[in-house]
Amino acid sequence: MRSNDAQMLVLTVLAQGPQHGYAINTAIEALTGSRLRPGSLYGALARLESHGLIEPSSSDTDERRTVRITDTGRTALRAELEQMARVAQAGLRALGPAPA
Amino acid sequence: MRASAVLIRLYPPAIRERWGSDIADEVDRAGPRSWFNTAVGAGKLWLHPSDWPETVAGQTSRVVATALVAVGVVLTLSLRAAGAGPLTANIDHPASSAWLIPILTGVVLAVPSPALSVPVLGRLVAVAARTLAPPGLLFAALCLVANLGSLDSPVCPVRVLLLVCYWVTLCFGGIRLCVLVARAGRVVAMPSGPRLHLALMFVATGLAVAAVQSFAAAFREPSEVGLALMTCGLATSATAVLIAGMDLRRR
Known part of the structure; x- marks a missing residue:
């Protein structure tokens, strides 16, 4: 997952609760200001599922497939976000106080 | 035939079965500017069969x-x-x-x-x-x-x-x-x-x-x-x- 924006955005959104593809993208748009393109979004969903970081949360008969984050996914997301926070703190320290 | 229907056919069957209708919705809403990314996404998934969700054994x-x-x-x-x-x-x-x-x-x-x-x-x-x-x-x-x-x-x-x-x-x-x-x-x-x-x-x-x-x-x-x-x-x-x-x- 490391350094993959699309996968991390999907995991971040799913940490709030199970959602289907379109709702995930709408939440990403609310978070970042732009939607992921279909190829990026569904490629990320397929990869996350194959790595066991997300899983289907509804029956196969549903028209829209809802997915949820797994415990492994939560652990991976937490580790990634903590690392990003450390990098962000170090970067902000190096930049010094913002000019007035 | 709609472009989204054609683009979905480019995806591996397992992805089509799992996400096909969602991808079509996204493509229809995003319009032609999403076509290239959708096609590239399909190509990448063909190169990574281990990412396909196996819907049938x-x-x-x-x-x-x-x-x-x-x-x-x-x-x-x-x-x-x-x-x-x-x-x-x-x-x-x-x-x-x-x-x-x-x-x-x-x-x-x-x-x-x-x-x-x-x-x-x-x-x-x-x-x-x-x-x-x-x-x-x-x-x-x-x-x-x-x-x-x-x-x-x-x-x-x-x-x-x-x-x-x-x-x-x-x-x-x-x-x-x-x-x-x-x-x-x-x-x-x-x-x-x-x-x-x-x-x-x-x-x-x-x-x-x-x-x-x-x-x-x-x-x-x-x-x-x-x-x-x-x-x-x-x-x-x-x-x-x-x-x-x-x-x-x-x-």
Whole structure:
């Protein structure tokens, strides 16, 4: 997952609760200001599922497939976000106080 | 037909079944500016079979084996279209077809291996007969026309018509061969992941050797655009098969 924006955005959104593809993208748009393109979004969903970081949360008969984050996914997301926070703190320290 | 319907067909079957309607919704809402990304996303997923959610047991193996046979069919048709070239064996230089050995080994490893029981073999023969009968009949009809004698020197429109029929028959036969592998996968056991990985490695090796051979010929004859195109096609195919093969090891 490391350094993959699309996968991390999907995991971040799913940490709030199970959602289907379109709702995930709408939440990403609310978070970042732009939607992921279909190829990026569904490629990320397929990869996350194959790595066991997300899983289907509804029956196969549903028209829209809802997915949820797994415990492994939560652990991976937490580790990634903590690392990003450390990098962000170090970067902000190096930049010094913002000019007035 | 809507663009989203066409774009969804580019995706591996497992992805289509799991996310097809969602992808179509996104493409319809985003419009033409999402088409390229959607197509690239499909290409990337074909290179990573281990990412496919297996909606039916053995689906990934069946689709990969079918795709591998499709690569073989396209390669055969391309070589047939290119005619005698640096990749074609002749009695003086049998080594020029050495690249075929790993490819054939890979294809043999990838095809389903039927259990030796009469009912399974019977079902397999029935599937093969049903699938290959139409192109077989077409091919027989073409052979009959070619050997009639009255068409030794056909006039131009008839020659073009015969040529079109010939290529349509070849392409149809190739497609039905892929369909046969896909259908056989439902009747007999598909190769395991490690065996498919090995098969893809063999095919990638063969394609890479053919690409090098073709490149050497293109280097000697820089004016031959066809050779350069063939080299690019072979090198791209070899890379794609290699990436998919490496990815399968993860499964």
